[in-house]
Amino acid sequence: MAAPGRERWSGQAGFVLAAVGSAVGLGNMWRFSYLAAENGGAAFVILYVGLTLAVGIPVLLAELAIGRGAQQSPIRALGHFGGPAWKPLGFVFVLAGFVILSYYGVIAGWTLRYAWIAITSGFGADIAERFGDISEGPDAFLFHLGFMALTIAIVGSGVKAGIERASVVLMPALFAIVAGLALWAATLEGAGAGYTYYLSADFSKLWHPAVIKDAAGQAFFSLSLGMGAMLTYASYLERNQNLPNESVVIAGADVAIAFVAGLVVFPLIFALGLSDKVGASTVGALFITLPQAFAEMGGVGRVVGLLFFFALIVGALTSAMSLLEVVVSSAMDGLGWSRARAALVGGGAITALGAFSAFDIRVLDVSDQFANNILLLGGGFALCVFVGWVMPDPESEIRAGSGEVPWAGIWRLLLRFIVPVFLGYVLYFSVPDTLRAIAGLVAGSP
Numbered sequence: 001m002a003a004p005g006r007e008r009w010s011g012q013a014g015f016v017l018a019a020v021g022s023a024v025g026l027g028n029m030w031r032f033s034y035l036a037a038e039n040g041g042a043a044f045v046i047l048y049v050g051l052t053l054a055v056g057i058p059v060l061l062a063e064l065a066i067g068r069g070a071q072q073s074p075i076r077a078l079g080h081f082g083g084p085a086w087k088p089l090g091f092v093f094v095l096a097g098f099v100i101l102s103y104y105g106v107i108a109g110w111t112l113r114y115a116w117i118a119i120t121s122g123f124g125a126d127i128a129e130r131f132g133d134i135s136e137g138p139d140a141f142l143f144h145l146g147f148m149a150l151t152i153a154i155v156g157s158g159v160k161a162g163i164e165r166a167s168v169v170l171m172p173a174l175f176a177i178v179a180g181l182a183l184w185a186a187t188l189e190g191a192g193a194g195y196t197y198y199l200s201a202d203f204s205k206l207w208h209p210a211v212i213k214d215a216a217g218q219a220f221f222s223l224s225l226g227m228g229a230m231l232t233y234a235s236y237l238e239r240n241q242n243l244p245n246e247s248v249v250i251a252g253a254d255v256a257i258a259f260v261a262g263l264v265v266f267p268l269i270f271a272l273g274l275s276d277k278v279g280a281s282t283v284g285a286l287f288i289t290l291p292q293a294f295a296e297m298g299g300v301g302r303v304v305g306l307l308f309f310f311a312l313i314v315g316a317l318t319s320a321m322s323l324l325e326v327v328v329s330s331a332m333d334g335l336g337w338s339r340a341r342a343a344l345v346g347g348g349a350i351t352a353l354g355a356f357s358a359f360d361i362r363v364l365d366v367s368d369q370f371a372n373n374i375l376l377l378g379g380g381f382a383l384c385v386f387v388g389w390v391m392p393d394p395e396s397e398i399r400a401g402s403g404e405v406p407w408a409g410i411w412r413l414l415l416r417f418i419v420p421v422f423l424g425y426v427l428y429f430s431v432p433d434t435l436r437a438i439a440g441l442v443a444g445s446p
């Protein structure tokens with residue numbers, strides 16, 4: 001199974017940090033706080049953690065098993081274990097990389113812009129109005145371009161010399177900043193009201209299909225599942241790593257950062273009495289309310305704001321790298337392109353596609369719904385079927401490097417029956433909704 005000449009991580013730490021880097025991103029800080037606030041606070045958090053354990057970890061381990069087993073990029077890896085009929089799924093993964101990174105890069109561009117504002121002028125009271133100009137139009141595209149250039153440069157430098165080197169430096173910095181900010185936020189007067197809002201549970205909302213759909217979509221998006229990103233990263237592993245343990249560590253770090261980010265966001269907003277302004281939109285809490293809080297804090301706000309948006313940039317960058325790597329590795333394996341060429345051409349095309357989201361925020365919103373509710377959940381469903389029913393002996397793949405895995409049987413059972421049935425249920429609700437949203441956009445109604 002050795003693939004001579006294939007790029008490699010330097011070892012376990014390099015891989016795990018890169019994979020955690022992929023998982024921890026805008027999803028943890030941008031989507032998670034917002035969804036938790038909207039959907040019943042702690043009740044949503046509990047549901048989300050439960051789904052990460054029961055659905056996220058099994059699918060993550062499935063992706064790791066395929067990638068490491070095949071030692072190839074997604075399209076070829078699926079063909080390797082499933083025959084040509086499964087290759088189209090790999091193309092869908094590459095398509096998902098295009099779609100997600102095109103709008104993800106635009107949001108990441110906003111965070112770059114905010115860090116820039118913190119450095120140059122500090123946040124002003126007019127940030128809500130300014131966000132209009134920042135988020136849509138030529139400015140949005142310009143910062144998207146800058147962010148994409150950075151991503152392309154790193155991915156173009158290689159798995160070890162680019163992705164791993166960046167992750168090993170940046171991820172510990174992100175952990176330190178987010179933990180430090182959470183501690184600092186606890187000292188604010190009025191933080192208690194923020195914790196109460198965040199952590200009081202409203203269980204009555206839990207059983208709505210829409211809430212379950214949000215929690216499942218968030219678990220997938222946040223863990224970078226359903227589009228071959230983790231699969232691709234695992235394809236650079238030797239077969240001596242303990243995949244089951246690593247899947248638990250990656251998921252644990254992802255949930256922990258999302259949770260702690262909430263401990264930063266809510267106390268800040270409540271300490272400054274801005275709570276009535278949360279939840280107006282997916283972007284509201286992060287890009288309008290928080291900067292308003294930073295503006296009111298003067299000099300301290302500038303420093304804290306800079307740290308906060310720097311952490312967001314780091315999260316976004318290490319996630320964007322994995323999105324681009326799916327496209328790049330596929331072009332390298334499938335077309336025989338050099339890494340540099342694949343990164344430039346693939347990344348360039350994605351940057352251009354991002355213009356649609358940069359110039360029309362409704363495209364961004366609908367792309368996010370399409371990616372999550374259809375591409376990632378659908379991709380996850382297909383991955384379960386693949387590893388549960390098609391791939392020969394996946395248990396022995398996860399045993400390689402880890403010896404006996406007590407939950408290997410449960411894992412296979414989850415992938416065969418329970419997770420696909422659950423995802424089928426979620427897709428049943430989310431697909432019609434999403435198609436309606438797309439139709440609405442195409443028809444031109446807001």
Ligand code: PHE
Nearest residue numbers: 023025026027221222224319
């Ligand atoms: N997990 C990333 C985040 O939370 C987003 C992502 C999704 C990255 C899919 C790769 C693949 O921001």
